[in-house]
Structures are given as C-alpha cells and as structure tokens.
Amino acid sequence: MKPxxxxxxxxAGASRGFLILSVVLGVTLAGLVVAQASLLATGITAVFLDGAQVSALGPVLAGLAAVVVARAAVAWAQEVAxxxxxAAVKSQLRRALLARLVADGPAGSGRSGELATLAVRGLDALDGYFARYxxxxxxxxxxxxxxxxxIAPADLLAAATIVLTLPLIPLFMALVGMHTEATNRRQFRTLARLSHHFLDVVAGLPTLRVFGRARAQEATIREAGEQYRRLTVRTLRVAFLSALVLELLATLSVALVAVGIGLRLVSGELTLHTALVVLILAxxxxxxxxxxxxQFHxxxxxxxxxxxxxxxxxxPPAPSGTAxxxxxxIRFDCVTVERAGRxxxxxxxxxxxxxxxxxxxLTGPSGCGKSTVLDVLLGFTAPSDGAVTVDGRPLSEVDTAAWRRTVAWLPQRPTLFAGTIRDNIRLGDPHAAPRQVRTAAASAGALEFVSALPNGFDTVLADDGAGLSAGQRQRIALARVFLRDAPLVLLDEPTANLDAETAAVVRDGIRRLAVGRTVIMAAHRPDLIALADRELRVGAVAEPAR
Amino acid sequence: MTRPVAPRQAAATAATTTAPDPAGKASPAHTPDEMTASGATADPSGATTDMSPPTVDASGVTAGASGVTRVAGGWAGVLLTAARPAGPMLVLAVVAGVGAAGAAIGLIATSAWLISRAALHPPVLHLMVAIVAVRAFGISRGVLRYLERLVGHDAALRTLTELRVRVFRALAERAPAGLAAFRRADLVQRLVADVDAVVDVLVRVLLPVTIAAVVGAGSVLLVGSMLPAAGVALAVGLLVVCVGVPLLQGLVARRADGLLAPLRAELSTGVVDLLHGLPDLIAHGAAGARLAAVADTDARLRAAERRSAAATGVGAAVTVLSSGIGMLVGLVAGAVAVRAGRLDGELLAVVVLTPPAVFEAVSGVPAAAQRLAGAREALRRIAAVFAAPLPATEPADPAPLPTGPHTLRLAGVHAGWSADRPVLRGFDLTLEPGQRIALVGPSGAGKSTVAALLVRFLDPTAGRITLDGVDLRDLRGDDVRQVIGYLGEDAYLFDTTVERNLRVARADATTAELEEALRAARLLDWARALPQGLGTPVGEHGVLLSGGEQRRLALARALLMPFPIMILDEPTEHLDERTAAELTADLLRATRGRTVLLITHRTEGLSDVDSVVHVGRGCAPR
Incomplete structure (x- = not known):
C-alpha cells in the first residue's frame, strides 16, 4: 500500500490543499522545535556555567514562552486542518461514489448494503489517515x-551519526515488514475465520441446543482460541521485530550521540551550549x-x-445509447443473461x-429468469447475448433515461421511503396534484385504508414502510405505478406476499391498470396469470422469434 | 511496516460481510463434527468455572444464578473476570512497559547529567557509570518494549478465548428465548464483535494507562526529589494531560456528537434509502432528486464538522501547553534554586529536560481514554448478556426421564418472550402418543412460543406442562430435548458441508443412516447430484442452497435423531406456494409413526393430521 x-x-481535491498546509505546519513546527532547543540550551548554560540570575533570563524565558504558545497553536491548527x-475529502468521495452508483444503476444492487456501509461508515476510517498519519x-x-x-554546523559528528542511522529505520522496517507481511495476512485470515466460526456457532446456538450439542462446543471454542493464540504469538515474535529495530535504532543512536558529545565536551572540543542543543534535538x-x-495501522x-x-x-462506465x-x-431475440460465478x-x-x-x-418455476426479463427491459441488466428491440430499434442504442420514462415497474418487494404516503405515491412525479394522488390511490385500492389513517396521505412512514402490512405496501406501490401513467407496465409477482383477500384487491387494481397499456407480468399464481391475454414460458427452449 | 492485525477489524470484516468469499466456501472454515469430536475428548466440564445449576424458588421464578452468570461490576467486571487467568502475564507486561518507558526517561535524564558533568571537564573515569547507564538505557528500551507488546498480546488473546467461552456458555443457557439478540441476526453479529473488542481494551487501553500511571508517579518522585517545585509542576502537568485532556476531549466529542449525530443519522438513512431503493428510484426517474437531497445533507454535515473542528484541536493544544509550562517552571525554579544553592548546577539540565521525556511517555493516554469510551459500550452489552435472566431454569434435583410412550399436556399455560408481554394466556393442549396435531394461527399468536416451551427454551409464567405427568421444570432441559425434537422455522445451517450439518444431530451416524435421513427428506437424489456429494459446502446460513433445499436439509438432520415427539415449525417465508405445500406434505410423511405437533399458517391441506388446534390472541383454543 502506498503511503x-x-x-x-x-x-479528492481537498486533500491537495491539506497536504500543502501540512507541509507548512510541519516545517513551522520543526523550526519551533529547533528554536526551543537553542533557547533552553542558552538558559541552562547561563544559569549553570555563568551563574546568571533569574532576572537575567528574561529574554530567554519570554522567547521560550512564545515558542510554547506557538507550538500549541500549531498543534491546534494541525488538528483542526x-x-x-x-470532512471535505469524505464528502467529496462520498458524493462521487453515490453519483457514480446512481449513474451505473442497480446492476450490483446485491451489494447495496455493503456500499451503503462503505459510503457512510467505511469512509469515516479516513479520519485516522488525515488526523494522524x-x-x-x-x-x-x-x-x-x-x-x-x-545540528550539522554545530557538531558535524553528531549530525553524521543521525544521518547514518536515520535511513536504517525505514530500511529495516521494510525488510522485517516484507518478511512478515505474508504471515500477517495469513494470520488475519485465520482470525477472520475464527471470528466467523464463533459467529456461526453462536447464531446456530438454538439448533445446537435442540440436538444437545451446545456444551460440546465450549471446549472447541477454547481449543480453537488457544491454537490461534499460539500461532499468533509465534507470528508476533517476528512481526514486533520491526518495532524493536525501530526503537533500538532510535534510542541507541541517541545514546551514542549523548555519550559522544559528553566525551568531546570533556576534551573541550564542544561547548556546553552546543552539546545541550544536540542532546535536545537528537x-x-x-x-x-x-x-x-x-500510525501506519x-x-x-x-x-x-x-x-x-x-x-x-x-x-469504465456502462455505455448508454443516444437514440x-x-x-x-417489444421483441426479444434469444436474450441470454449469464451470471458470473453461477x-x-x-x-x-x-x-x-x-x-x-x-x-x-411470464411464467415458469422460481429462478427461471422471469425477473431477469424485467431487469433487462428496465436497463438494470445488460443481455450477455441476444438483443431486445423496441419499435424496431435495439434497446442498447436508445437513451436509457428516456426509455425508462416510458416504463412503470412494480417489483416483488417495492421500497417505500421515509416520508409521507403522498410523497411515496408521487415518487415519479413530485409535483403531482393531491387530486391525482387520490385518483391513483383509488385505482390501486389503497384509498380506503389510507383515508382511515388519522393523517391520511400525510401519514409519515418509518423506515421502508414499517408499520404497514405487506398488502398495504403493495397497494401504495401500485398507486405509484398508476400515477406514473407510462405506456409499458412491468409487474413482478405483484401478489407474492399477500393473503388471498388482499391479493384479490391488488388483482382488481392491475385489471384497471392494464386498460390501454402494455403489461408484462412475472407470475406463478394461476389467478394472476388468468388476468393476462397470453402466457410466455420463460426457461423453455427458445426458438428465434422469426 | 507491519503490525499485528487488530482483531476488531477482523471482527468487523466478519460481521459486515454478508456474502462469504468464494475461498471460504471452497474450504469450510470449521466443522461442527470436528468440534464435537474434539469436544468429546476434552471434558467440557473441565472449564475453570463450575456450572452449578441455578435454583428455582416456589413460584417458579429464577432465584439464583450460577457462578458463571453472575459477573459483578458491569463492564469492568466482565473484563476482570475474563482477564484473571492471564493476570500474571498482564503484570509482566506492565513491568516490562514501565521498564521501557523508564529507560526512555532515564536515557534523557542521565544524558543531561552526563553532559552537564562533562562540561566541568572531570576525568573521563568519573563519567563511566553514566556512560554505561546511558548505553544500557539505550538498549533496554527497545527490548523491554518488545517484551511488553508480546506478553501483552499473549495475555489479551488468552483473555479473548476465556471471554468467548464464558459468553458462549451464558448464551447457551439463554438462547433463543432469553435474549432479544436471537431474534435479530445483526445483534448476534454485534455481540460477537463486542467480544473481540476485549483485545483492544487490554492492549490499547488498560496496559498503556497503567504503565503511564506508574511511570508518571515515578517521574514525579524523581524530579521532586531533586527540586520539589519542578516535581509539583510535572505532577500538575501530567494530571492535566492524563485526566483533564481526556475529560475535555470527552466533553468536546459529546458536544460535537450532539450536533453531528442527527446529521449523520440523516445521511445514513439517506444513503441507505438511495442505494437500497435504487431500482425503484431509477425506474421512477427519481434517483437524481434523491441524490441531490443526500448531497445536501452531506454538505450540511460537512459544514457542521468544519464548525466543530475548532474545539477538537483544543486537547492537542492543552497537551503542548502543559508540557511547555512544566519545562518553563522547571527552568525558572531551577535557576532560583541553583542561585540559592538548593540545587546542584549539574542537575539543572536534568530537572529541565526530564519532564518533556515524561510527557512523551504518557502521550498515548488521551487516545487510550477515547478508545475506552467505545469499548465500554461493547463490554456493557456483554455484561447485559451475563445479567439477563434465564428463560428456563434447570432443576436442582432433576427427575428421571419418563420412558414413554409419551403424553404431553399443557394446562392453563401463560408464557411470553418478555415478562411484560405474555403471548399465551391460559393455553391448553394434549398430545397423546402417536397423535398428530396441527397448531394454526396468525403470526404473533404464540405458535413458536408453544414450541419454545416444549423444548424447554422457555418456562411458563403460569400453568403446567407435563410429560407423562412429570412437570417439565423438574426435568433437565437436555433430557427433555432427547424426547422432544424441534425443527424450527429458523433451523440453522452452519457454514460447512452438507454431511457435517447432518452430523450436528448425531456425530456417530453411519453413511447409510445419513442417506436414509436424506431419502426421507426427499433430498437424496439432490445430494448425490451435488458436485462434491455430501462434502459440498452449504455456505453461510446455507445461502448456496435454495430455500426448499435448506428446509429439507434441516428436516433430514432432525430425522437423524429418533425423537418420539417432533415439533415441526412449517416455514412459509421465502418459499413459493407449491414448494411450501409439498414440503408440508413431506414433513408429515417423513415423521409418520411419531407424535407430531405441526405448527402452520395454512388451514387447507391438513387432511393428514388428527386434529387442528387454533391459537390466537384472546382466542380460546378449541
């Protein structure tokens, strides 16, 4: 990993400015450190060798006080910067990430939880990088x-000692680091596996108890933990060598410098002032x-x-047509979608x-690809083979955003957003009039239960519609589709999670929705399939449609 | 520059990764039968703490808890109890750490004296002791620090293992009825991550703070013995840095949090909504507006963070000021004392230059204190597990298990998952030998509660459950579970192979028995067609299998045990209509000849059962 x-x-443009500011503050701090050393040396020498009064130390003390205040100011500025x-870099990266994910569409939506964590919590880990590293x-x-x-002009020998030992530190650390990196990574995996195992066993505890196996696991957990500890400590013996080398070189060099200047001081080659400056600065x-x-970690x-x-x-961004x-x-011509790793x-x-x-x-057993057909039409999934043409034009050449404006979609599990029922219904058209929202809700069979709520359409939904039944959620989503008023309607098992009574209400809504529109619906309940003009088997051996 | 990997991160990795990595699938990390195999050779009761069963008072309420479950003193108690076996190692780590920090301070102090002395041009021989001391300090610091880290990590890992075992034991006594965690997968994950946090607490909080305290006190005494005023100045400075700054930072962090937390939550909700609902948003052309709204929240958060930045730097500034003031006081007081003849001139440099070295040695304390704040929450959540009441108590003097044929009887049973919300009120049910009864009712009506009661995961708050006339509470839970088997709605598949998942039920089952169980669950052909046969991994929570396959594998596992009574909790979620109906038929067929309680949502297609019992809120059972 590059530093x-x-x-x-x-x-993240903000990181450039910060880097420059860090250099300025760093050099300032280094200057202050040198100034402090010189002032201290002057003060000590004056009192010790020249027997100066405290009053004579006035300028030195004033200077030191100024340096201390300045150092505090730099420390504060570094932290604030x-x-x-x-904050700025996280914000830039987050916005770029989200914009890109939105532009790419939900192709990788199986990772949406992971990406959301990355965008919020994951990026917070950059705090350590900017604040400390x-x-x-x-x-x-x-x-x-x-x-x-x-130091160099004052005492060349001490400077030479430092110059010679300083580069050894990164060198040795890199050497030890290279040696331990592989073991460390292996160790990390072992630990991750151990944590995973513990998690797996804990999550399965009720099952283990059913079979009287819980007690036996205790010994296993202890055994696995002990084994891991022994392995880890063996690795750490080497891994910590890097820190040992670092500490050893740093302190031993200081000791060497100190003894060296002490001896040269005895022989009169150095003044006490110079010796103190070197001792403080080394x-x-x-x-x-x-x-x-x-801080590397x-x-x-x-x-x-x-x-x-x-x-x-x-x-590389996904290509979009321009037509x-x-x-x-709509013609599907041997449309195939391969899933990586399946x-x-x-x-x-x-x-x-x-x-x-x-x-x-669209009918067929679960997993046959009914939803995938809808995903292809929505531009969420690109066919790996074959083509879809609409009105004689390949879909891949059509501007995706413009095409989606002609499509309304009711997924199996629609997402409801935090906000009012009204805003959820007019998701596709935020400026729809209350009357339109009402009409859409009525068509979807949602008007009755929404009106019965104390706040009606202004009822605020919690996270993902919590508090509503599956049927109520589905009807709100159906109202959304009505309001959308698109020529092509895609429905994905719209009654999958509903009881018989609610399913009937939703079916009535779909019947009204289908009037004057093209509807493609994934379904396997017979009563739902009965709504359609005809059935298309998905997963059956396909003949080219010519 | 490599350092040991912080277990915290590993835990986070394990906890946040929902999809297992392909490598993990190919080589299952662990195997329940390996576990049980080694569990059989090792004596589980050989653990350090005894497992005396809790006692039950007359009213049937938990009166006492075993030594395991009672951990005094909340989060600190959790830490201390688990760290006790590693106690001597922790002491050794502290000694080494004090030695390392002391060497660093000693190096500067001795060097300062050496140079001052040398400036008076004495014979070199007079400096030999100091020269040797300086070199010795120079070498010992690194070596001792190495020792401290190694021993400290060793002790921390021992503590981790100990805590894991203790937490597991406490959980095993309570799962699933006693802990809300078992109703939410993310809570289990968090709990496991919390346990991992103990390493962090020991290595990065407890050790550095203890070492800083000892070194700080020692340095104050050393400097104070030379010049009392400088000692006092150092003591005050150290208190400011080690106590004042952490308090200040805590205050600043809390204030910033109060300001930022609502915005962070808003951002988090916005991002999750945006990404989770992305298909809906894009399909409705609303993604752009949502993105802009999130960007707006982001901008407001960024502005708030900028505003709060000024306060966060105060801690660093105060640290620098304290150290600087200590140095200045040392110089002024030293100068006065030297003039007055109260301080040897050679010691002036020592008095002035030592304090900065001490401040450097304790500089890690504020960060350690910040870590503790987070880790304390983790330890508190663990303490809550230990403190949670036992949902079912083991009898002090268990009655022998009746030999059967078994009759189960529930009479006027009241029960619930939490004491204040009873689900069952006065429930009656009799299950005669060989009888097959369907228990029907809407979700939340208490069907799963009945199952938990029968396998003794839960005790009734009132009423009686008897097995052949013996109160279930007088029987050991493990004994009851030999007679009554439970195929739960959430029967768990472990992240290992098909075979090892089966062997969770019976480690010693023969291959023929495994195949017979698979055949009964109508899974044998499927299993034979698998690429690696029974050695095929099922993935985390069985994700590599379809919903129906998962259920059938769990059924096969349950069939391996010759339970005379079986409770079958029929799954409905994530299964399509036909699969669910077929599965129910197969459940009943495969358990023919046994006493069965079928928990189901459906009311049709139950011709195979002897009778149907309705359970529902306020609804009297038939």
Missing amino acids: LDPRLLRH AVRAS LPQLVLALAVPAVVLTR PEAYLPLRQVGA ASAEGLAAANDVFAVLDA PASFGA DRPGLPPFSATVLPGEFVA
Whole structure:
C-alpha cells in the first residue's frame, strides 16, 4: 500500500490543499522545535556555567514562552486542518461514489448494503489517515531535515551519526515488514475465520441446543482460541521485530550521540551550549519517524476504504445509447443473461414478441429468469447475448433515461421511503396534484385504508414502510405505478406476499391498470396469470422469434 | 511496516460481510463434527468455572444464578473476570512497559547529567557509570518494549478465548428465548464483535494507562526529589494531560456528537434509502432528486464538522501547553534554586529536560481514554448478556426421564418472550402418543412460543406442562430435548458441508443412516447430484442452497435423531406456494409413526393430521 495514494489527490481535491498546509505546519513546527532547543540550551548554560540570575533570563524565558504558545497553536491548527480536510475529502468521495452508483444503476444492487456501509461508515476510517498519519508522514520528513540543518554546523559528528542511522529505520522496517507481511495476512485470515466460526456457532446456538450439542462446543471454542493464540504469538515474535529495530535504532543512536558529545565536551572540543542543543534535538529527529510507524495501522483501514471507492470510480462506465425512445412492439431475440460465478444462467435464451396493448404473463418455476426479463427491459441488466428491440430499434442504442420514462415497474418487494404516503405515491412525479394522488390511490385500492389513517396521505412512514402490512405496501406501490401513467407496465409477482383477500384487491387494481397499456407480468399464481391475454414460458427452449 | 492485525477489524470484516468469499466456501472454515469430536475428548466440564445449576424458588421464578452468570461490576467486571487467568502475564507486561518507558526517561535524564558533568571537564573515569547507564538505557528500551507488546498480546488473546467461552456458555443457557439478540441476526453479529473488542481494551487501553500511571508517579518522585517545585509542576502537568485532556476531549466529542449525530443519522438513512431503493428510484426517474437531497445533507454535515473542528484541536493544544509550562517552571525554579544553592548546577539540565521525556511517555493516554469510551459500550452489552435472566431454569434435583410412550399436556399455560408481554394466556393442549396435531394461527399468536416451551427454551409464567405427568421444570432441559425434537422455522445451517450439518444431530451416524435421513427428506437424489456429494459446502446460513433445499436439509438432520415427539415449525417465508405445500406434505410423511405437533399458517391441506388446534390472541383454543 502506498503511503500517499495519487488517486486520493486526484479524486479528492481537498486533500491537495491539506497536504500543502501540512507541509507548512510541519516545517513551522520543526523550526519551533529547533528554536526551543537553542533557547533552553542558552538558559541552562547561563544559569549553570555563568551563574546568571533569574532576572537575567528574561529574554530567554519570554522567547521560550512564545515558542510554547506557538507550538500549541500549531498543534491546534494541525488538528483542526485534519478534521476539516477529512470532512471535505469524505464528502467529496462520498458524493462521487453515490453519483457514480446512481449513474451505473442497480446492476450490483446485491451489494447495496455493503456500499451503503462503505459510503457512510467505511469512509469515516479516513479520519485516522488525515488526523494522524498524513501529518506525521510530513513531519517525519520535515523535522529531521530542519533539525539536521541546525545540528550539522554545530557538531558535524553528531549530525553524521543521525544521518547514518536515520535511513536504517525505514530500511529495516521494510525488510522485517516484507518478511512478515505474508504471515500477517495469513494470520488475519485465520482470525477472520475464527471470528466467523464463533459467529456461526453462536447464531446456530438454538439448533445446537435442540440436538444437545451446545456444551460440546465450549471446549472447541477454547481449543480453537488457544491454537490461534499460539500461532499468533509465534507470528508476533517476528512481526514486533520491526518495532524493536525501530526503537533500538532510535534510542541507541541517541545514546551514542549523548555519550559522544559528553566525551568531546570533556576534551573541550564542544561547548556546553552546543552539546545541550544536540542532546535536545537528537531524539526529536527520530520521534516523528517512530510515530509514523505507530500510525501506519490507523491509516491502512482508511486507505482500504478509499481503495474500495476508487475501484467503483475508476471502473469504465456502462455505455448508454443516444437514440430517442419511441414505444412500439417489444421483441426479444434469444436474450441470454449469464451470471458470473453461477452455473445456471440468470436467463436462458428467451425469444418473444409483445405487441402494444398486450397483457402477457411470464411464467415458469422460481429462478427461471422471469425477473431477469424485467431487469433487462428496465436497463438494470445488460443481455450477455441476444438483443431486445423496441419499435424496431435495439434497446442498447436508445437513451436509457428516456426509455425508462416510458416504463412503470412494480417489483416483488417495492421500497417505500421515509416520508409521507403522498410523497411515496408521487415518487415519479413530485409535483403531482393531491387530486391525482387520490385518483391513483383509488385505482390501486389503497384509498380506503389510507383515508382511515388519522393523517391520511400525510401519514409519515418509518423506515421502508414499517408499520404497514405487506398488502398495504403493495397497494401504495401500485398507486405509484398508476400515477406514473407510462405506456409499458412491468409487474413482478405483484401478489407474492399477500393473503388471498388482499391479493384479490391488488388483482382488481392491475385489471384497471392494464386498460390501454402494455403489461408484462412475472407470475406463478394461476389467478394472476388468468388476468393476462397470453402466457410466455420463460426457461423453455427458445426458438428465434422469426 | 507491519503490525499485528487488530482483531476488531477482523471482527468487523466478519460481521459486515454478508456474502462469504468464494475461498471460504471452497474450504469450510470449521466443522461442527470436528468440534464435537474434539469436544468429546476434552471434558467440557473441565472449564475453570463450575456450572452449578441455578435454583428455582416456589413460584417458579429464577432465584439464583450460577457462578458463571453472575459477573459483578458491569463492564469492568466482565473484563476482570475474563482477564484473571492471564493476570500474571498482564503484570509482566506492565513491568516490562514501565521498564521501557523508564529507560526512555532515564536515557534523557542521565544524558543531561552526563553532559552537564562533562562540561566541568572531570576525568573521563568519573563519567563511566553514566556512560554505561546511558548505553544500557539505550538498549533496554527497545527490548523491554518488545517484551511488553508480546506478553501483552499473549495475555489479551488468552483473555479473548476465556471471554468467548464464558459468553458462549451464558448464551447457551439463554438462547433463543432469553435474549432479544436471537431474534435479530445483526445483534448476534454485534455481540460477537463486542467480544473481540476485549483485545483492544487490554492492549490499547488498560496496559498503556497503567504503565503511564506508574511511570508518571515515578517521574514525579524523581524530579521532586531533586527540586520539589519542578516535581509539583510535572505532577500538575501530567494530571492535566492524563485526566483533564481526556475529560475535555470527552466533553468536546459529546458536544460535537450532539450536533453531528442527527446529521449523520440523516445521511445514513439517506444513503441507505438511495442505494437500497435504487431500482425503484431509477425506474421512477427519481434517483437524481434523491441524490441531490443526500448531497445536501452531506454538505450540511460537512459544514457542521468544519464548525466543530475548532474545539477538537483544543486537547492537542492543552497537551503542548502543559508540557511547555512544566519545562518553563522547571527552568525558572531551577535557576532560583541553583542561585540559592538548593540545587546542584549539574542537575539543572536534568530537572529541565526530564519532564518533556515524561510527557512523551504518557502521550498515548488521551487516545487510550477515547478508545475506552467505545469499548465500554461493547463490554456493557456483554455484561447485559451475563445479567439477563434465564428463560428456563434447570432443576436442582432433576427427575428421571419418563420412558414413554409419551403424553404431553399443557394446562392453563401463560408464557411470553418478555415478562411484560405474555403471548399465551391460559393455553391448553394434549398430545397423546402417536397423535398428530396441527397448531394454526396468525403470526404473533404464540405458535413458536408453544414450541419454545416444549423444548424447554422457555418456562411458563403460569400453568403446567407435563410429560407423562412429570412437570417439565423438574426435568433437565437436555433430557427433555432427547424426547422432544424441534425443527424450527429458523433451523440453522452452519457454514460447512452438507454431511457435517447432518452430523450436528448425531456425530456417530453411519453413511447409510445419513442417506436414509436424506431419502426421507426427499433430498437424496439432490445430494448425490451435488458436485462434491455430501462434502459440498452449504455456505453461510446455507445461502448456496435454495430455500426448499435448506428446509429439507434441516428436516433430514432432525430425522437423524429418533425423537418420539417432533415439533415441526412449517416455514412459509421465502418459499413459493407449491414448494411450501409439498414440503408440508413431506414433513408429515417423513415423521409418520411419531407424535407430531405441526405448527402452520395454512388451514387447507391438513387432511393428514388428527386434529387442528387454533391459537390466537384472546382466542380460546378449541
């Protein structure tokens, strides 16, 4: 993993400004560290060797006080800049991610939960990267450079010691790191598996208890945990070597410098002032590098999240046609959809023609591809083979957004959004008049129960329509389709989760909806299929429709 | 630059990944029969804590709990109890950590003295002790820190295992009726992640804070012995950094949270709505407007975060100021003392330069305190598991299991999943040997509660359940479950192979017995056609199987055990009409000859049962 991902700078402009600010603050801080060392050395030397009075220390103390306040200010500014930059970058990445996902459509909607987590919580891990890692990385470069500039003219030998040992730290850490990375990754997988196992066993506890197996699992959990601990500790012995090398080099170098200047001080080669400056500054040169190692982990999680975002952003966008949409006969010509990683295709070759005004039912056993046919028509799934033509024009050449405006869709489990029932019904047309909403609800058989609610159409629905029955939800979604008033209506098992009585109400609504429209409906209940003019078997061996 | 992987993250990975990775499918991570196999050789009761059964008082309410279930002191109690076996190692880690931090401070202090002394040009021989000390500190710091981390992680992992076992034991006594968690998969996931948090608490909170406390106190004494005023200044500064700053940061975080939390929640809801409802939104041409609304929330959140940023930097500034003021006080007081002859001039540099090294050694405390705030919640949730009352209590003096043929009788039974909301009120039912009864009613009417009562996952709050006249509460739960089998609506498939899922019921079943069970569940042809036969993985929660296959596999598993009485909870969700109807017929066919209670939503197609019993709210059973 790169310490600074160029894609981050490209996709999130806010990170560029922050990087510049970090460098400015880092160099300022390094300068303040040097100034503080010089002032302290002056003060100590004056009191110790020259027997100065406290009053004579006035300028030194004033200078030191100023430096301390300035350092506090820089520390504050670094933190504030990090929080602001992090907020800005997260916001930029999130908006870019969401815009892209919306543009791509729901092709990968099986991952919607995962992507939502990434967009909200996942990106929060970038806080660690911006607040701690990146500024520390800048300091790790700025501070040694500035400190060495100060030490070198005063004591070349000490400067040389630092210059020689400093690069050894990243070098050794990289060497140990390379050695342990593979083991670490393996370890990570073992741990993930152990956690997964524990989760699996806990989730299955009721089942284990039914078979009297719960107690036996205790020993297994203990055994697995012990085994994992032994393995881990063995790995850690090597993994922690990197930190050992780092600490050892840093402190040992300081010790070497200290002893060296002590001896040269005895022989009169150095002044006490110089020696003190070197002694104070030597650990400062190593400090940021040590901390950058400690913060690396905090950054890794954030960068991994950013990586996931870039994977989406940098993927080539799905192509869309440009031709205007015109509605007419729909022809499926050996349309096939392969699903990656499945042996069964999402849709085996399917051929059919649906004329304007027809009401057809797609039938076949579950999993045969009925919903996939609808997905293809909605442009959610691209056929891997074959083509759909509408009014003689291949669908792939038609502007997707324009085509979708001619389609209304009632999915098996429609999503209701947090908000009023009214807003849910006029999802496709936010400016629809109350009268239109009422008419649509009446047609869908929803008017009666909505009117019975204390707040009627202004009733606010909780998350995903919680509090409504499946039938009520379905009727609100059906009202949505009525209001949409599109020439082509796609219905996906619209009564799948309903009891017989509610299903009958929804069927009545569908009958009214079909008047003057083209309807394609996935169905397997006979009473539902009976509504259609004809049946199209999906999954049967297809003959090309010519 | 590699560091050990934080278990927290791994847990998060495991918890957030809903789809198992293909590699995981190919090689199942674990096997229940492996577990049971090793469980058979190891003695489960050899655990450190005894499992004395809880006692039941006259009213049938849980009066006492076993030593396992009672963990004193909430979250800290959870931590301390689980960490006890690793106690000596934790002490060793603290000693090593104190040594490492002490070496870093000692290095600076001794160097400062060495240089001051050297400035007076003494014979080099007089400096030898200091020179050796400086070098020794230089080496020992890294070595001791290494030791601290290694031993600390070892202790933390031991504690993790101990806690896992304890939590599992506590859960096993309560699942599923005693914990709301078992009604929501995400809560189980969170609980498991909470257990993993214990490593973080030990390694990143408890150890650094303890070490900082010891080192801080020692440094104050050292500096104070040279110059009391500087010691006091250091003590005040350390208190500000180690106590004041965490408090301040907590305050700032709470204030920012109060400001930001509603916006974050709004954003989260917006994003989930947008992505989850994306098909609907796109189909209705409403995605653009939704996206703009989310972007607007995002912008408001960003603005609020910018505003709250100013406060978050205060902690860092105060830390720098405290350390700086300590240094300044040391210099002024030192100068005065040197002039007054109260302080040896050679020690001035020590008094001035030591405090910054001490502040650096304790600099991790504010971050550790912040971690604790989050981890405390995790530990509290675990403590709540231990504190949750047992839904069914084991008898102190269990009655012997009746030999059968078995008659089950429920008389005037009141029960519910939580004490304040009874589901069953005065429910009566008799199940004679060989009888087959369908229990019908709308969802929420208490059908599953009846099942939980019969397998002793739950005790009735009033009324009696008897097996051949013996009160179920006088029988051991495990004994009852040898007679009464339960095929739950949510029968769980483990993330392993078909065979190992079957062997959860009976580890010692022969292949012929497995195949017979599969045949009875009408799954044998399917199993034989699988690419790896019985060795085929079923995936997490059985996702690689269809809904019907999952149910049939669970049925086959239940059939492996010769339960004389079986409760069959008929599934309806995620199955299409025909599959469900076929399955019900097969359930009844495969359990022919046994006493059966079929829990079902349907009222038609029940010609195979002897009678139908309705259960419903306020509805008197027939």
